[in-house]
Amino acid sequence: MKQTPLKTLSIRTKLIAGSILILILAGAVSGCYKAPEKFLINLQGNSQNYWETISKEFPLPENFSISSNPYGEELLPEIRINHYLPPKIIIDEESILLNYEYLIPVTDFWNPVNSIPRENPDNYKLVTMKQISLPEKGLAVEGLYPGDSGYPLYEATRISLVFPEGSNSGNTEYVILTEWFNNIRKRYKEKHSVSPQISWINGVGDLMLQRGVED
Numbered sequence: 001m002k003q004t005p006l007k008t009l010s011i012r013t014k015l016i017a018g019s020i021l022i023l024i025l026a027g028a029v030s031g032c033y034k035a036p037e038k039f040l041i042n043l044q045g046n047s048q049n050y051w052e053t054i055s056k057e058f059p060l061p062e063n064f065s066i067s068s069n070p071y072g073e074e075l076l077p078e079i080r081i082n083h084y085l086p087p088k089i090i091i092d093e094e095s096i097l098l099n100y101e102y103l104i105p106v107t108d109f110w111n112p113v114n115s116i117p118r119e120n121p122d123n124y125k126l127v128t129m130k131q132i133s134l135p136e137k138g139l140a141v142e143g144l145y146p147g148d149s150g151y152p153l154y155e156a157t158r159i160s161l162v163f164p165e166g167s168n169s170g171n172t173e174y175v176i177l178t179e180w181f182n183n184i185r186k187r188y189k190e191k192h193s194v195s196p197q198i199s200w201i202n203g204v205g206d207l208m209l210q211r212g213v214e215d
Contacts, residue, residue: 047081050098050157058184061176075164077177084156086121095160096185101128102146103153104138115140118152126153159184 060066067076082095086103105116105124116124118141125136129146132138144151161181167174 047083047157050081050159051079054098054159054184057187058180061180064177077164077167077173078162080160080162082158082160084158086126086153086155095158096181096188098157098159098188100154100156102151103127103155104129104132104146105141105153106132106136106138109135109137111137113139115143118142121153 081098103126105121106127107113107124116139121141124139129138141152146154161177163174163177169175169178
């Protein structure tokens with residue numbers, strides 16, 4: 001049976017329409033899949049333990065992963081965990097304080113020096129409070145002791161979220177990561193809202209040789 005031009009045109013139209021429909025469906029299916037975003041982690045010094053603790057309590061958002069190629073050409077968001085020692089304590093309002101610990105200059109116990117200027121702490125050995133032991137003693141810094149307002153010597157670990165220059169603050173990646181980071185900020189802000197309590201023990205008396213406590 002010979003087909004008329006009208007019927008031939010109708011068949012071609014149906015074939016074209018069917019092809020278009022297949023392409024639309026294929027696009028819809030592929031659009032439902034979203035490859036994981038790459039998420040660069042930049043750790044400094046002995047910060048690995050901090051990241052392990054944070055990532056357990058605050059897992060990375062869905063579809064984000066750590067980049068296996070931190071030196072690739074693509075610019076990626078970074079999480080930076082930095083460890084600062086005096087005098088290079090950097091206070092960045094956008095970063096989060098993870099941990100800090102007082103440092104105390106020490107000298108020989110018989111050294112008459114009891115306080116040092118803040119300008120030259122590197123002239124003395126700096127240790128944490130738990131590390132002070134005889135025959136060394138801790139020194140004040142311009143009359144200030146750990147726990148006093150303005151005491152300058154401490155080590156700090158801070159975490160920051162850094163986006164590539166020119167990032168759009170309205171895009172999905174930016175919003176999701178910022179919300180995740182702010183949850184971490186809230187947690188550590190509560191943790192450090194109360195200053196560590198330091199108890200001081202004072203002793204007054206004379207040294208009397210060859211005399212026991214019971215006398």
